[in-house]
Amino acid sequence: MIAAAPDGPVANLDQAPQIVLQPPPGDTVRHWLMPLDAMDPAQRRNHLRALRDILGSSLAFGPHEHPAVLASLGIGFDGLQALRLPLPLQQVFRRQAPAFVQGAVLRSAGQLGDTGPSAASHWDAGFGQGKTVWCLSLHGRHDGVQLLKEKLEKYLPKEFLPQPLTATHFNGPQGAPGHWVHFGYRDGITDVRIRGVNSRSSAPDPIDCEPGSLLLGHRSDLGDNPFALAAWPDLVRRFFANSSFGVLRKIQQEVDGFEAFVGGREDLRAELCGRNPDGTVLHPVTGDSANRWRLDLKQDPQGQRCPFGSHVRRMRGAGDAHGLDRPLLRRSVPYGEPLWQPDSDKEQERGLLGHFFCSNLETQFEHLLGQWADRVPLGSQDPGNAKDPLCGNHEPDGSTWVRANGTALSGLKPWTVTRGTLYLWYPSRFAIQQLIDDAEFKAIDNWPLAP
Ligand code: HEM
Structure with a gap:
């Protein structure tokens, strides 16, 4: 083709x-x-x-x-x-x-x-x-x-x-449909597709890119x-x-520490990711059911629906003035059983076998992780000092996350440990x-x- x-x-x-x-x-x-x-x-x-x-x-x-x-x-x-x-x-x-x-x-x-x-x-x-x-x-x-x-x-x-x-x-807790990951989120909501190609992807919020990305x-x-x-x-x-x-990146996840920080607050879990745990958009525009999944950051200049410091917003580039210009394709799969599975072994190691694709490691993969995940992104109105809440290497003694309602939460820790990365x-x-x-x-x- x-x-x-x-x-x-x-x-x-x-x-x-x-x-x-x-x-x-x-x-x-x-x-x-x-x-x-x-x-x-x-x-x-x-x-x-x-x-x-x-x-x-x-x-x-x-x-x-x-x-x-x-x-x-x-x-x-x-x-x-x-x-x-x-x-x-x-x-x-x-x-x-x-x-x-x-x-x-x-x-x-x-x-x-x-x-x-x-x-x-x-x-x-x-x-x-x-x-x-x-x-x-x-x-x-x-x-x-x-x-x-x-x-x-x-x-x-x-x-x-x-x-x-x-x-x-x-699947997710109580058999919720879709591919889920540790930390309690449904994944595979976005999938990057080459514009004009009839992809078989059934991702609910696909993202089109130029072939050269x-x-x-x-x-x-x-x-x-x-x-x-x-x-x-x-x-x-x-x-x-x-x-x-x-890129193959083995990421171990400290699920207990993350869950202790979330403390059962599902609205906080959603804010940290930038999507609800089931992948739907936080506060979708009312009456528009097609937009349950569609995250259009241009319609959210203040970061009210998708917070500036959240994982998804960082991975798209917080300013997003010019649309998505650094797409990163993900084929990651989690390893280890989810803690919500009734008979799961609590001591077992668990995490994500991250598998990412792009045409330029410097301007795509490394930019997302080294700049957008690790630093306060350009255009960000996030007043906290936290890095990417899901995969950032926070200060070991904890960073601060300021919630949408203005409450400051301290104690974000590095809840992931990189166990290896290969450039391929x-x-x-x-x-x-x-x-x-x-x-x-x-x-x-x-x-x-x-x-
Ligand atoms: C254990 C660590 C991680 C977890 C639990 C995690 C989880 C998630 C979740 C739940 C989503 C939203 C669902 C979706 O869009 O399909 C997402 C999106 C995404 N993640 Fe991660 N992720 C992790 C690490 C990473 C890493 C290391 C990268 C690479 C730089 C990355 C890049 C992305 C990108 C590009 C998106 C799509 C954002 C968008 O455009 O909407 N993630 N991740």
Whole structure:
């Protein structure tokens, strides 16, 4: 399918990793952080070929393939180097995507607010520095994922398939419908879609974006296109076009502490998120039932319906004068049982396997977390000193949140701990083929590096 971007090139969506185009099937996800260190480049390329062959049509691209289990593959910059990506192509990444090249470990303290217990030095094995990994994700129904897992185990060496990270969607308290997350909110209300594409997303409040906000090589909502690569040969442009950047971020949630702060005040829970726990808009315009979900911040310049300091308002950019120009696509799934499940184990670790997609890690993912979540956002009339109430790294001794009614509440703590983050590149169908069959790359390796 071809989507025309006004004033920009044409996005060939059939080449794009499917996870970026529509919500994946099923309720279960497994992420394997596959270590590559013990292999040489030729073996790694063989493994990529084997993976592609074993996964078959599950490794889906474009919006029209409908696998029961969706496989997606993200590769870190060191993973690309491990495949001996030609130096001129590495140079393109170095210039156009420095955060990706540096990796999340180096960016974490300065750009992502990961300090104290969230510091990269404490991250789980697999996310740590000096390890070369690919991230293979399988989304689907539990039984389908299990079958494909068994097939992978049969054909791939054990050391290539360590224990996966596993997460499963769940319903809300008393079986409330939809995908909910710990802290007691329904998620999946918004989903970012490429404008003009007939997405299968059934999100109640979808957000349309330019192709270039999710896919490389096209004009983004900020009006730029860092991977236009006009001066480069066609092969190079095609290698980057229609791929995407992804982030896997394991976030542990301290649910007890959060619940103690909320203290059963459901109106406060809603204010902290910027939506009611069931995802509906706080104080919708009366008599307009279609607007139960639709959050139009232009209609809320004072932050009465969606408070300036709330998670949702921060993640959209509090001023919002120019609409949504830094969209971030979310495919996150919670791990651990919800505390509202009657027989849930209170001591169990729980949290969110955050999975985010964008075309620019610096201006999208890092801007949302490092600026909008971590600082008082521009245009904000929020008089408190709290960071993002759901995922901000608040001062350990507590910050202050001022409620819509003017009451100041002190004691917001960091209720999340980052357990690891990976910056990944999700190649297009064309790019995966090029990585497997490096014949054309050999010629590229001899090109002079651009000055
Ligand atoms: C444990 C931590 C987190 C929890 C519990 C959480 C929960 C939520 C909830 C309940 C919503 C509203 C439902 C919806 O819009 O679908 C939401 C929206 C959103 N979250 Fe988070 N979130 C967390 C971390 C993050 C992180 C780390 C990011 C990345 C920067 C992020 C980015 C977003 C974005 C972009 C939206 C959509 C805002 C909009 O445009 O309406 N969240 N989150």
